[in-house]
Amino acid sequence: MFVKSISATNFRNFRNLEFCFKEQERHIIIKSPNGTGKTNFLELLYYFTYLKSFRAVSDGELINKGENYFSILINYDNDEDNEISVKYLNKSKEVVYNNKKIKRYSEIFGKYCSVVFSSDDMLIIKGNPNYKRKFFDMFFSIIDIEYFYSIKNYNCVLKQKNALLKNKSFDKKLLEIYNYQLAQYINIIQQKRDEFIKITSKDFNDKYLEIGDYNYSAKIIYYPSIKIKEFTQENIFNFLMECCKKEVELGFSFYGVHKDNYQFLLNNLNFNSYASFGQTRLASLIMKTIQADNYKKYNNISPILLLDDVILELDNYRKVKFVSKIFDYKQFFITISDDTLLKIFEKSSYLSFLEIIDGKIQKSNFN
Incomplete structure (x- = not known):
């Protein structure tokens, strides 16, 4: 499974977000100061799996302050192109999967799959x-x-x-x-x-x-x-x-x-x-x-891995061994707050760097 593009309006601190990923951008490192929205971005990518946040919050709490709705859309490749969009307004959720309106969550259950690694684990x-x-x-x-x-x-x-x-x-x-x-x-x-x-x-x-x-x-x-x-x-x-x-x-x-x-x-x-x-x-x-x-x-699906600054507590030897295991997945996103962790990912041929500034995502180079 591979995320090709993601967009969001009024989701958390992302008022108007649009971003595309190239085929070679599979191992994605997000490095930005705390409070800029790194976890919010992982939350956005995760939302399409269960149509809810991995945090203990309601859908209403995901709306950007001062607004009354959020809308999000993901395009991903799982042997073929797929698209899921969600709009939340007035405590009502509208979900569309490949241009078909979804009435029950079970209709798209397992269609998009992600696994989040967080401190709460x-x-x-x-x-x-x-x-x-x-x-x-x-x-x-x-x-x-x-x-x-x-x-x-x-x-x-x-x-x-x-x-x-x-x-x-x-x-x-x-x-x-x-x-x-x-x-x-x-x-x-x-x-x-x-x-x-x-x-x-x-x-x-x-x-x-x-x-x-x-x-x-x-x-x-x-x-x-x-x-x-x-x-x-x-x-x-x-x-x-x-x-x-x-x-x-x-x-x-x-x-x-x-x-x-x-x-x-x-x-x-x-x-x-x-x-x-x-x-x-x-x-x-x-x-x-x-x-x-x-x-x-x-399920014969390689889920998207979402890692929220979770390997810091491991010693360097076990960090390297753990990261070597997630390289087997087609795409993962990991947030980090320590520059020394960048060396662990140097062997990857699919490495890409992102940073978040004022609710916008942009490519960067931390090498």
């Missing part, structure tokens, strides 16, 4: 269960369409069930129907999570040893919230029905895949208590690399 390793579930749900949804629909439908039914439980006085038959539907989705989601984590854990260990050059073993453990001897849809349903009394008292659904957890271990010890900052940063970078590798493996 440390939370994949050390964050709360909700953050980890969110990461793995997005990861698995891109590579398995059944997982995508199962988690989407599960969350929809769960919301309905929680509204019912909150009411206290409800139709018991309706609760039974919700539990029956949830059992169906839990059966699919939990088995797929277990399957994917076993594969991902092996990749995680192999890459951690290769890039980190440590004499440590690393792995990921999946902890489902529903633990029953024989995992079938019928047994899951029976378990949920047995838990009804407790959930009625609590006023919300306490059991299900929305309560599952993942744990990262280094030498069989929790990363939270054992790993150094640098080791944790490397682990987060490896997880994002595995995510990108799986997009290529399962």
Whole structure:
């Protein structure tokens, strides 16, 4: 996948942005002072993947101050030319893919793919269960369409069930129907999570040893919230029905895949208590690399990599080893704030330099 051009109106600090990339401009370094919009540009490139920011902000917060809308457009090559445009106005979003108006996000799901590497990725390793579930749900949804629909439908039914439980006085038959539907989705989601984590854990260990050059073993453990001897849809349903009394008292659904957890271990010890900052940063970078590798493996798409000043904490030896891995991708964008990092990219034949000045992007030469 290769971004050929990008344009934006009133998106963050880009009031009127238009920029094109030549075929040889694949490894793109963005170097500008802090506060000029380097991360905003990566955010713009990422937006077309999930039609939302990778930051915890609403679409309305992406609008340039003093304006009431934003519009963005990307043209990219994925064996053929494709175009996605988005206009956000009055809390309404209009999406067009290859001149066809899109009514549901699922219609363009996976058509444009990017993976962002940010400082918050440390939370994949050390964050709360909700953050980890969110990461793995997005990861698995891109590579398995059944997982995508199962988690989407599960969350929809769960919301309905929680509204019912909150009411206290409800139709018991309706609760039974919700539990029956949830059992169906839990059966699919939990088995797929277990399957994917076993594969991902092996990749995680192999890459951690290769890039980190440590004499440590690393792995990921999946902890489902529903633990029953024989995992079938019928047994899951029976378990949920047995838990009804407790959930009625609590006023919300306490059991299900929305309560599952993942744990990262280094030498069989929790990363939270054992790993150094640098080791944790490397682990987060490896997880994002595995995510990108799986997009290529399962979807035959080389995603756009977006790296937001994330390799600074690594020592020089591991910086070089990590960067050598991302050279395999057709196009990546990386923001840096330290000139010494430029030497790591010198071997690339596709290197291009950009800087951002007053909401405009221009080519530069930092050599």
